[in-house]
Amino acid sequence: MSGYRLATGGRVDRTAPAQFSFDGQSYEGLAGDTLASALIANGVAVFGRSFKYHRPRGVLGSGSEEPNALVSVDRGPGRFTPNLRATNVEVHDRLTAVSQNRWPSLKTDFGAINDRLGMFLPAGFYNKTFMWPRSFWDKLYEPAIRRMAGLGEAPTEIDPDIYAATYAHCDLLIIGAGPAGIDAALEAAGTNKRIVLIDDQNELGGGALADPSLFEWLERSVKALVDAPNLTILTRTTAFGYYHDNFIGAVQRLTDHLPDGGNAAREKLWRIRAGEVILAQGAIERPLVFEGNDTPGVMLASAARVFANRYGVAVGRSVALMASHDSGWHDVFALAKAGEGITAILDIREAVDDVLLKQAADIGVAVKLGHSVIGVSGRHGVKAIEIARNDGTGKMLVSCDALLMAGGWTPSVHLWSQSKGSLRWRDDLGAYVPDKPNEKVRCVGACAGTWNFGSGLVIDELPTPKDQARIKAFVDFQNDVTAKDIRLAVREGFRSIEHIKRYTTNGMATDQGKTSNLNGLQIASQAMARPVTDIGLTTFRPPYTPQTFGALAGHAKDALFQPTRKTNIDGWAEENGAVFELVAQWRRARYFPKAGEDMHAAVNRECLAVRERLGIFDASTLGKIEVVGPDAAEFLNRMYTNPWKALEPGRCRYGLLLKEDGFITDDGVSARLAPDRFHLTTTTGGAARVLNMMEDYLQTEWPDLNVWLTSTTEQYAVIALQGPNARKLLQPLVQGIDLSAEAFPHMAIREGTICGIPTRLFRVSFTGELGFEINVPTAHGRALWERIMAEGAQFGITPYGTEAMHVLRAEKGYIIVGQDTDGTVTPYDAGLDWAVGKKKPDFVGRRSLARPDIVASGRKQLVGLLTDDPNVVLEEGAQIVADPNQPIPMKMIGHVTSSYWSATLGRSIALAFVAGGQGRMGETLHIPMPGKTHTAKVGGMVFYDPEGTRLNV
Amino acid sequence: MSDTLVRTEPVPTVPFAGGGVTISRAAPMVRYSIRARQPQALETLFNARFPHKIGATEGGIACLGPDEWLLRAGEGTAIPMSEGLPLAVTDISERAVCLIVEGARAAEVLMSGCPLDLELFAAGRATRTLYETVEIILIRETDDCFHVEVWRSFAPWLWTALTTAATH
Amino acid sequence: MILIHCPYCDEKRPEIEFSYGGEAHIARPPDPSAQSDNEWESYLFIRANPRGRHNERWRHIHGCGRFFNAVRDTVSDKFETTYKAGEPRQ
Numbered sequence A: 001m002s003g004y005r006l007a008t009g010g011r012v013d014r015t016a017p018a019q020f021s022f023d024g025q026s027y028e029g030l031a032g033d034t035l036a037s038a039l040i041a042n043g044v045a046v047f048g049r050s051f052k053y054h055r056p057r058g059v060l061g062s063g064s065e066e067p068n069a070l071v072s073v074d075r076g077p078g079r080f081t082p083n084l085r086a087t088n089v090e091v092h093d094r095l096t097a098v099s100q101n102r103w104p105s106l107k108t109d110f111g112a113i114n115d116r117l118g119m120f121l122p123a124g125f126y127n128k129t130f131m132w133p134r135s136f137w138d139k140l141y142e143p144a145i146r147r148m149a150g151l152g153e154a155p156t157e158i159d160p161d162i163y164a165a166t167y168a169h170c171d172l173l174i175i176g177a178g179p180a181g182i183d184a185a186l187e188a189a190g191t192n193k194r195i196v197l198i199d200d201q202n203e204l205g206g207g208a209l210a211d212p213s214l215f216e217w218l219e220r221s222v223k224a225l226v227d228a229p230n231l232t233i234l235t236r237t238t239a240f241g242y243y244h245d246n247f248i249g250a251v252q253r254l255t256d257h258l259p260d261g262g263n264a265a266r267e268k269l270w271r272i273r274a275g276e277v278i279l280a281q282g283a284i285e286r287p288l289v290f291e292g293n294d295t296p297g298v299m300l301a302s303a304a305r306v307f308a309n310r311y312g313v314a315v316g317r318s319v320a321l322m323a324s325h326d327s328g329w330h331d332v333f334a335l336a337k338a339g340e341g342i343t344a345i346l347d348i349r350e351a352v353d354d355v356l357l358k359q360a361a362d363i364g365v366a367v368k369l370g371h372s373v374i375g376v377s378g379r380h381g382v383k384a385i386e387i388a389r390n391d392g393t394g395k396m397l398v399s400c401d402a403l404l405m406a407g408g409w410t411p412s413v414h415l416w417s418q419s420k421g422s423l424r425w426r427d428d429l430g431a432y433v434p435d436k437p438n439e440k441v442r443c444v445g446a447c448a449g450t451w452n453f454g455s456g457l458v459i460d461e462l463p464t465p466k467d468q469a470r471i472k473a474f475v476d477f478q479n480d481v482t483a484k485d486i487r488l489a490v491r492e493g494f495r496s497i498e499h500i501k502r503y504t505t506n507g508m509a510t511d512q513g514k515t516s517n518l519n520g521l522q523i524a525s526q527a528m529a530r531p532v533t534d535i536g537l538t539t540f541r542p543p544y545t546p547q548t549f550g551a552l553a554g555h556a557k558d559a560l561f562q563p564t565r566k567t568n569i570d571g572w573a574e575e576n577g578a579v580f581e582l583v584a585q586w587r588r589a590r591y592f593p594k595a596g597e598d599m600h601a602a603v604n605r606e607c608l609a610v611r612e613r614l615g616i617f618d619a620s621t622l623g624k625i626e627v628v629g630p631d632a633a634e635f636l637n638r639m640y641t642n643p644w645k646a647l648e649p650g651r652c653r654y655g656l657l658l659k660e661d662g663f664i665t666d667d668g669v670s671a672r673l674a675p676d677r678f679h680l681t682t683t684t685g686g687a688a689r690v691l692n693m694m695e696d697y698l699q700t701e702w703p704d705l706n707v708w709l710t711s712t713t714e715q716y717a718v719i720a721l722q723g724p725n726a727r728k729l730l731q732p733l734v735q736g737i738d739l740s741a742e743a744f745p746h747m748a749i750r751e752g753t754i755c756g757i758p759t760r761l762f763r764v765s766f767t768g769e770l771g772f773e774i775n776v777p778t779a780h781g782r783a784l785w786e787r788i789m790a791e792g793a794q795f796g797i798t799p800y801g802t803e804a805m806h807v808l809r810a811e812k813g814y815i816i817v818g819q820d821t822d823g824t825v826t827p828y829d830a831g832l833d834w835a836v837g838k839k840k841p842d843f844v845g846r847r848s849l850a851r852p853d854i855v856a857s858g859r860k861q862l863v864g865l866l867t868d869d870p871n872v873v874l875e876e877g878a879q880i881v882a883d884p885n886q887p888i889p890m891k892m893i894g895h896v897t898s899s900y901w902s903a904t905l906g907r908s909i910a911l912a913f914v915a916g917g918q919g920r921m922g923e924t925l926h927i928p929m930p931g932k933t934h935t936a937k938v939g940g941m942v943f944y945d946p947e948g949t950r951l952n953v
Numbered sequence B: 001m002s003d004t005l006v007r008t009e010p011v012p013t014v015p016f017a018g019g020g021v022t023i024s025r026a027a028p029m030v031r032y033s034i035r036a037r038q039p040q041a042l043e044t045l046f047n048a049r050f051p052h053k054i055g056a057t058e059g060g061i062a063c064l065g066p067d068e069w070l071l072r073a074g075e076g077t078a079i080p081m082s083e084g085l086p087l088a089v090t091d092i093s094e095r096a097v098c099l100i101v102e103g104a105r106a107a108e109v110l111m112s113g114c115p116l117d118l119e120l121f122a123a124g125r126a127t128r129t130l131y132e133t134v135e136i137i138l139i140r141e142t143d144d145c146f147h148v149e150v151w152r153s154f155a156p157w158l159w160t161a162l163t164t165a166a167t168h
Numbered sequence C: 001m002i003l004i005h006c007p008y009c010d011e012k013r014p015e016i017e018f019s020y021g022g023e024a025h026i027a028r029p030p031d032p033s034a035q036s037d038n039e040w041e042s043y044l045f046i047r048a049n050p051r052g053r054h055n056e057r058w059r060h061i062h063g064c065g066r067f068f069n070a071v072r073d074t075v076s077d078k079f080e081t082t083y084k085a086g087e088p089r090q
Helices: A035-041 A110-116 A125-129 A135-148 A179-189 A206-210 A212-227 A301-309 A326-338 A354-362 A414-418 A483-491 A497-504 A517-528 A549-553 A570-575 A599-612 A632-639 A687-701 A726-730 A778-795 A802-811 B039-046 B106-111 B152-167 C037-045
Strands: A013-022 A025-031 A070-074 A080-085 A095-099 A163-175 A195-198 A231-234 A237-243 A247-253 A267-279 A283-285 A298-300 A319-323 A342-347 A366-369 A371-377 A384-389 A396-399 A402-406 A409-411 A423-426 A431-434 A441-443 A474-476 A579-583 A586-591 A615-618 A623-628 A652-658 A664-674 A677-682 A708-711 A716-722 A748-754 A757-763 A771-777 A860-867 A879-881 A892-902 A907-915 A924-929 A932-939 B016-018 B021-025 B029-035 B061-065 B068-074 B088-091 B096-102 B126-131 B134-142 B145-151 C003-006 C011-014 C019-023 C053-059 C067-073 C079-084
Touching (some): A013 A035, A025 A035, A035 A301, A163 A179, A163 A549, A179 A195, A179 A212, A195 A267, A206 A212, A212 A231, A283 A301, A301 A326, A319 A326, A326 A342, A326 A354, A326 A402, A342 A371, A342 A396, A474 A483, A474 A517, A483 A497, A483 A517, A497 A517, A570 A778, A599 A802, A599 A892, A615 A778, A623 A632, A623 A687, A623 B088, A632 A652, A632 A677, A632 A687, A664 A687, A664 A757, A687 A708, A687 C053, A687 C067, A716 A726, A716 A778, A726 A771, A726 A778, A771 A778, A802 A892, A802 A907, A860 A892, A892 A924, B016 B152, B039 B068, B061 B126, B096 B152, B106 B145, B106 B152, B126 B152, B134 B152, B145 B152, C003 C079
Parallel strands (some): A013 A095, A163 A267, A298 A402, A319 A342, A319 A402, A342 A366
Antiparallel strands (some): A013 A025, A070 A080, A070 A095, A237 A247, A247 A267, A283 A409, A371 A384, A423 A431, A615 A716, A623 A708, A652 A664, A664 A677, A716 A771, A748 A757, A757 A771, A860 A907, A860 A932, A879 A892, A879 A924, A924 A932, B016 B021, B021 B096, B029 B068, B029 B088, B126 B134, C003 C011, C019 C053
């Protein structure tokens, strides 16, 4: 191919040159060019190497259907975008593009050996060959295949670009701004509808951009659309997916076409809800299938016309046409008019319209009817074509430097099909067209199968006197699928096109078969001697064209990736060196290391401070639900395992919540504030789940109860004060509450003020020490914390984090739902029999506690474990066996759920689930861990202060 | 001791202005979740009109569900309690903060992450909905002014999201 | 993202405001302790899981907060109707 810039014509700005580079070489293009048009204008023919055979490939099409000319655009570190179609990349100053899938260079590519070995790489080659040994897959086959059969490389740096996203709503969405889409928009512009018109090109017009006779109409129409107040126009925007209820995903490219995008968003994700959709996506020309049809310089006839009339670029100096459809004739007439040299017109048909013959004669082009191309010479560009009559006789060579293919048209029904609209086969078009809609949508123009490009003959593969089993006639250019691959699949027994597709990979490349699906279908149909409609049609799936991950993520990136919930006191923890962990969406202080301390040292210090003096802990993340109404106690009595009706106002109770299947789902201490008002707490991670579950029962099972639930998790900041000095510290700060042990016992709640702020003060403990949890309106949390820290200095007050909290509660045998339980644990399994109201006739989950599996013996039960070597801290999750000498695989009878070093006890402690555990007290069990199998004795779960004397002071 | 403690707020005190909107944090206020089977009982107790239709507002009261109202009023407003009555009044003053989104692009900025058609969401309407994954209560005060109630711990994220969207 | 008509709000709202709640019209037995093991198993675990028309529960969790029922076609994912909790099966 020897393309060049035509002296006149096209919509490019000849006064605005743009310097760009491709594979390190500098070129000049014009404003309005695509990378494809600019490179063709510079005489470049080879754009990349093919996926499997590494054959040199040029440009096939002119838009988003392009399967061959995939390039990577490099905009700097982290801004490397692979697999872009050169036909869609707009040229601008400093554009840096590189070709793909070649090593070491585009001209000399070692992988091209695959092309010579083609007979050894048939359809299903990978599936058949790289099957065993299994261990070779990860280390050898997969990396090797990846290196050889790759597309562009993904960048490894973090993408520094900014992406935007939005929802939008309209009454009418028009997708595609070719003549049909523009007509639809003009017609609707006069109504009061809110209209959005989107198109993937940089300017409106679609096919009209390649037809100078329509330029004046186009200018007039675009002006009318721009002036319409009810119309939003989105150019450079690809509608990539059609979802339920007329919900359309589209990506708008905002800055890639600019030399410097600055700090503006690169792309914007549009999530559009439309009352009605008009699809005007046009049609895509079909290539013809013959040997050598992938040679650089062989392209779609319509594409050559686009290059000439839109970009002012000739694809060659002597252009030949291979047609089975009238449209190709019109295209070469247009090329001739633009000044390109036309060498020959071949048409497989024995007869065509006289008008075409006359026009061909007028421009002096040789016409050969009933002929086909049977070969192409030239590896890096067309030099000549070999042709023959359809019966195989009359072989001859025709010199040319470009060969155009006109195989008919395929309506772009991608979005229509994604909307689940049905399709109808039209024999005359050899294509599926939209039939019955599934949404409020209609197709107009070429994508509906209506066009005025003339008629044609539908054919699977051009006839050839050569052995079809020995030639490469490409169907899917991007995945290197040939006609013989499809016929092989049929011979091997594949009958459904879905299976043929997956076996041959036809249509599975990034272009999703825009130019290959229908040809593949025809070939399979012929091979099976069954009509096309019998073998099905593959499913169209989003995205219509590949989109960047950045665009799909939209603004959900970096700081906006997902909310990190912070308590009111979090800022203090951060300023004081806390190490954080995420618990659900909450960020919680895990420990507060002092200089030189590791986690172990910090946690030991924090634990001892609580036991010996005073600890302070941010418990704000605990879920809270306020339960209010005359039936509040009745409701809680039905929800929780234990009795609630007799709980006096001012007292607290541990509540254990089961699901209806009898398994523990949550727990927490709750308080009765008044006869009709309870303050519930839930686990941090369970807050939303518990509220939803309670609402479910309330609304759907017991709608007669007069009780309402309100989440108050974020209404209160909660400061836990734990340790022997807790009361002493609180005494001077609290007003209106008698803190004495007699007036304010363990598991009680009082309302008053602290430092002048209203508080709900709980006397509760998750540490086993004298403890209070101070609830204050959230905004005051941090100031109160700081006041308590200041007042607490005299008592050696020590902030502690979730890690120390875990150790302290484990020393007391308090479980953590979700750590010591896993959704299959009953209260009996967890040793919480005392929390089950045996006399209650019903509560959620009660009936299940009598299920056969639940009452069966041998269930895993929670127990304490003490290692024989007190210095060994078992791994959480470690499996437990009864006999370490049994053959592998051993029978595992349980696992460790919680395991810590207890500074208080000077030894390790653990909780574990063990089959029949409560009957194994005193038994020695074995815990295999890396390096050694440890031994431990089964015991009770309470390791510290089993009488609870430290609580009740 | 009767000193008071300073408040710590989750979003900046200085409003954001740019891109055709201003985004600011409303002053602290009292908020109550009020629940009852019928609004009539509440109207008697509060001596105020309650909106009867979901999504409607009346004074500072928004009807969010068939048995749910959100009352917002200035700090210090006394609220009758519900003890003994078949209804529920719960203090949620500090649960949320209110971001005020004002200006010609207010609706557009909110639609960057809110899936509702805010062009058709008339002034005076209120609803619970989402901004991306974060639950909000959206109240359209006027054509160009929205109140966005959001739970405190989500407020910094929402502040960043809205101020970022305003620049796009 | 589908639109779901909330029978309480009486308008179509985007799917992300809703949460799914499984098959509808499976009432909790008034006296669970009177249930045989088989009856209780059936209540807990046995669901119709039809191909096609399905009565199911949804909650307008990020809206009015109410649970309601719907008839949805599990093949086409289209909602035939939605109705308030407590109303008869449709």
